[in-house]
Amino acid sequence: MESSQNKIRGLVAATVTPMMEDGKINLSVIGQYVDYLSNVQGVRSVFVNGTTAEGLSLTTEERKQLSEEWVKQAVGKLDQVIVHVGSLCLKEAEELAAHAAEIKADAISVMAPSFLKPPNKDALISFLREVAAAAPSVPFYYYHIPKLTGITAIRIEDLLVGIKSKIPTFQGVKFSDTDLLDFGQCVHKYESEQFTFLYGVDEQLLGALAMGSHGAIGSTYNYIGKTTKEMLAAFECKDLEKARKIQFLMQEFFSYVIRHGFGIPETKAIISVASNIPMGPPRLPLQKSSDEYLTKIIAQMKRLALL
Numbered sequence: 001m002e003s004s005q006n007k008i009r010g011l012v013a014a015t016v017t018p019m020m021e022d023g024k025i026n027l028s029v030i031g032q033y034v035d036y037l038s039n040v041q042g043v044r045s046v047f048v049n050g051t052t053a054e055g056l057s058l059t060t061e062e063r064k065q066l067s068e069e070w071v072k073q074a075v076g077k078l079d080q081v082i083v084h085v086g087s088l089c090l091k092e093a094e095e096l097a098a099h100a101a102e103i104k105a106d107a108i109s110v111m112a113p114s115f116l117k118p119p120n121k122d123a124l125i126s127f128l129r130e131v132a133a134a135a136p137s138v139p140f141y142y143y144h145i146p147k148l149t150g151i152t153a154i155r156i157e158d159l160l161v162g163i164k165s166k167i168p169t170f171q172g173v174k175f176s177d178t179d180l181l182d183f184g185q186c187v188h189k190y191e192s193e194q195f196t197f198l199y200g201v202d203e204q205l206l207g208a209l210a211m212g213s214h215g216a217i218g219s220t221y222n223y224i225g226k227t228t229k230e231m232l233a234a235f236e237c238k239d240l241e242k243a244r245k246i247q248f249l250m251q252e253f254f255s256y257v258i259r260h261g262f263g264i265p266e267t268k269a270i271i272s273v274a275s276n277i278p279m280g281p282p283r284l285p286l287q288k289s290s291d292e293y294l295t296k297i298i299a300q301m302k303r304l305a306l307l
Contacts, residue, residue: 007196008080008107008141008172010232011225012045012217013037014052014200016268017066019280025062029277030069036275038077041225045080046070047109047174051148052219052264055084057283060092064099071103079106082217085135086110086143090127094134101135108135109174111143112151121154125166132167140169145176145200157185164193174217176200180207187212202228203254206247209235219267223274224250224306249304256300265289266297273298274307 018026018033037043048070049055049063058066067083074081083105085096093110100108110131118124132140142159146152156173163170172195175183187197191212199208202218205228221228231246257266268279269289281288301307 006079006106007194008045008082008198008215009196010045010215011043011221011228012047012080012082012198012215013041013043013221013225014047014050014217014219015070015222016219016264016271016279017049017053017055017058018278019283021280023281023283025058025066026278026280027065027069029279030066031073032277033275034070034073034077036277037222037225040275041221041223042229043221043225044078045082046074046078047082047084047217050084050109050143050217051111051145051176052267053084054264054283054286056087057286060087060095063096067096067100067105068103071105081105082107082109082141084109084111084143085131086112088113088115090130093131097131097134097138101138105138107139107141107171108132109141109143111145112149114149114151117150118154121159124151124154124159125163129167132169136169138169139171140167141172141174141196141198142170143174143176145174147177155179155182157182157189160186160190160193160195170195172196172198172214174198174200175208176217178204180204180211183208183213184211203251206231206235206243209243219264220250220254222267222271224253227306249306253300253304253306257297260293260296266293269294270297270301 018029020026083100085108087093196214199213199216202220231243234242265282266289272279
């Protein structure tokens with residue numbers, strides 16, 4: 001892998017966690033997963049143990065095992081392995097951060113606690129600072145996903161004020177929210193700080209690129225990464241017409257799956273078909289997607305030439 005000091009750019013696949021039918025994690029297919037992302041989708045960076053990976057439904061030991069396997073299999077094939085180490089428990093998050101540093105992950109990321117929530121910006125920064133300090137040489141990214149954490153009153157534009165003095169390893173934000181006003185102001189005000197802003201709402205990526213996004217982290221890049229890279233290339237070449245055409249095509253698919261119900265179980269099922277790698281069922285309380293649903297979704301992907 002490249003030096004962890006390199007900035008994260010382009011597409012990052014938010015990986016799923018392969019599981020067996022009995023609910024145990026399946027490490028044996030991670031190598032195939034890496035090859036598929038790199039060789040088929042052209043995606044060379046991954047975000048491990050996050051929302052899509054059911055990270056908070058895994059044990060600490062399982063999260064460590066997955067991180068180790070991703071880092072091991074990524075050597076010479078992937079550029080960046082970002083490990084999400086967030087937890088409801090501060091000490092557990094610190095343990096995971098220290099482990100990520102030990103195995104030489106390229107970066108760590110943390111979402112805010114979502115049960116006993118930080119009441120204000122200072123409390124959130126204090127939590128993040130403690131976790132980052134457990135991996136003092138590893139680049140740190142805040143994972144902003146207010147729809148799931150319930151942290152809606154703290155704007156990232158405000159959170160970033162003076163953050164480098166409190167968290168020296170801070171490098172940027174995984175911004176998984178539709179608030180492009182907040183996102184745009186972050187880019188505008190903090191570009192001079194050389195922070196990296198990675199957008200996390202796949203269906204709005206082109207809008208975020210126009211606001212100055214440096215890249216994106218998302219679940220759909222597991223199976224339409226190649227198509228999304230074509231949109232990024234068109235945008236970089238200032239071919240807005242082509243970029244919009246591709247984004248509209250992707251949105252047509254997103255609109256269809258959202259109307260029919262879309263989440264982690266469906267994502268795992270689609271990746272299983274697209275990659276020919278068994279990703280298995282989700283962990284309870286999530287329910288496995290139906291064969292009928294998957295048949296409809298795959299037909300729609302083929303109709304749109306996304307599969």
